Amino acid sequence: MKYLLRLSPLLLLFAASCTDVRINEHPEWKSYFDAAKVEGCFEVYDNNKETAHYYNKERCAERLSPASTFKIFNSLVGLETAVAPDEQLVIKWDGVKRWNEDWNKDLTMAQAFKVSALPYYQELARRIGQERMQHYLDTVKYGNMEIGDSIDAFWINHRLRISADEQVGFIKRLYHTELPFSERSQRIVRGMMLQKESPNYKLYYKTGWNNTGGNLLWVVGYVEKSEELKNVETGKLEQIPHPYFFALNFSTSASDTARDLKAVRLQVLQQLLDANGIGK
Numbered sequence: 001m002k003y004l005l006r007l008s009p010l011l012l013l014f015a016a017s018c019t020d021v022r023i024n025e026h027p028e029w030k031s032y033f034d035a036a037k038v039e040g041c042f043e044v045y046d047n048n049k050e051t052a053h054y055y056n057k058e059r060c061a062e063r064l065s066p067a068s069t070f071k072i073f074n075s076l077v078g079l080e081t082a083v084a085p086d087e088q089l090v091i092k093w094d095g096v097k098r099w100n101e102d103w104n105k106d107l108t109m110a111q112a113f114k115v116s117a118l119p120y121y122q123e124l125a126r127r128i129g130q131e132r133m134q135h136y137l138d139t140v141k142y143g144n145m146e147i148g149d150s151i152d153a154f155w156i157n158h159r160l161r162i163s164a165d166e167q168v169g170f171i172k173r174l175y176h177t178e179l180p181f182s183e184r185s186q187r188i189v190r191g192m193m194l195q196k197e198s199p200n201y202k203l204y205y206k207t208g209w210n211n212t213g214g215n216l217l218w219v220v221g222y223v224e225k226s227e228e229l230k231n232v233e234t235g236k237l238e239q240i241p242h243p244y245f246f247a248l249n250f251s252t253s254a255s256d257t258a259r260d261l262k263a264v265r266l267q268v269l270q271q272l273l274d275a276n277g278i279g280k
Contacts, residue, residue, distance in 0.1 A: 022051045029055035032271045033250060036264050040250025042272050043164045045172065047243045048227075053276060054164075063143055063161035064249060067208030068116045069220045070155035072174070072189060074124055075109060077136045079185040083127045084109055087188050091120050113192045116207065122152035139180045142170065156210055164247035167220045172245045175222055193221055201225040201278070207265065215252040217265045222246065223278050244278050 033040050033055075041056035054060050066073075078084035087110040097104055102115040112120035125133060130151045137145040143162030147154045154160045162170075173179045177186050193204040205221025225242045248269050252261065273279030 022049075024051065024053045025057060026053055026055050026275075029272060029275065032268055032275075036250070036268050038250040038252050038264065038268070040248065040268075041164055042246070042248045042268075043168050044244055044246040044272070044276055044278075045168050046276075047172070047175075047245065055272075059249075060164040060247075063163045063166075064216055065158045065210045066143065066155050066160060066162045066167075067210040067216060067218055068118070068121075068155075069167065069206050069208040069218045070160065071113055071116065071121050072193070072206050072220070073136075073140070073142055073170075074121050074128075074155075075113060075189045075192065076174075076179065076181050076185050077128055077133060078109070078124045079188055080136070080181045081128055081132055083124065087113075087192060091123050094119065094123075110192055113206075118156070125152050136180070140170070142166070156212070158210075158212070164249055167218075167247035168245050171220060171222055171247070175243055175245065195221075205269075207262070209262065209265075211254070214254045215256055215261055217250055217261055219248045219265055219269045220246070223273065225278060244273075244276070246273070248272065 029042060041054065041059035043052065043054040043060045045052045075084070075087075078089075079086070088108045090106055090108050091112070092106045093104060096119070098119065100115070100117075103117045103119055107115075107117055107120050109120070109124075111117075130147055133151065134145075134147055136142075137147070143160055143166055146159050146161075148157070148159040150157060150159070170179075174186055174190065177183050179186060190204065193206055194202060195205055196203040202224045203221070204224070205219050208218035208220070210216040222243050222245045225244070226239050227242045228237050229240055246269075248265070250265070250268070270279055
């Protein structure tokens with residue numbers, strides 16, 4: 001590698017030896033969760049420094065429903081199987097009025113991903129079918145890899161579960177195009193995940209919210225910062241990417257419906273990214 005910092009291809013696994021990555025616990029991050037009155041965890045992996053930082057290690061290893069963060073995986077399978085030729089696949093509205101007005105119309109995959117349209121992705125999963133979906137769950141080893149008997153609900157009915165640790169590893173592989181999908185499929189999905197762009201960094205993520213039996217909220221993704229480093233061969237300063245992969249989740253009681261939990265989720269994420277010096 002010609003740059004002074006190298007991009008590691010290693011998958012982050014907390015089960016691995018501590019000699020593989022440097023692991024740092026941050027109990028002080030509890031204050032962000034306490035201020036928001038939620039119970040949760042956060043994990044961020046600094047790719048170039050091969051360093052993992054986390055709060056609440058036990059919860060980071062706990063498998064929970066992926067909720068709408070599964071739309072990342074669902075999109076990859078839809079593209080790979082050509083059920084979706086590209087992110088412009090239109091699935092027509094079924095005419096059923098739902099609570100989110102953004103869902104009550106014809107949508108492309110890119111639009112459905114942006115507004116997290118559950119009906120669109122339920123139909124996409126039905127078109128993919130259980131056999132093909134199970135094949136990719138097993139091949140990727142996504143969480144507990146369980147579908148059960150509901151092809152259009154297994155990521156929201158708590159049958160499929162995945163940990164924050166596994167989410168970080170999955171996103172890391174997606175970033176490095178190391179998942180068992182084509183380069184094209186992974187590139188398209190990464191593009192759909194872009195949420196914020198500034199001169200210094202790009203923020204990619206997908207949110208999730210499961211409110212069956214309580215409120216479980218997720219944000220999963222990565223930040224790609226631009227760093228100026230000297231090329232050891234030419235001696236010239238060059239811009240190289242510095243990615244950080246993260247997973248945040250937290251829970252509240254089922255009765256906690258008065259607050260805008262979606263806004264709380266992104267507020268806590270921003271605070272934790274800032275605490276790592278990567279949120280600005």
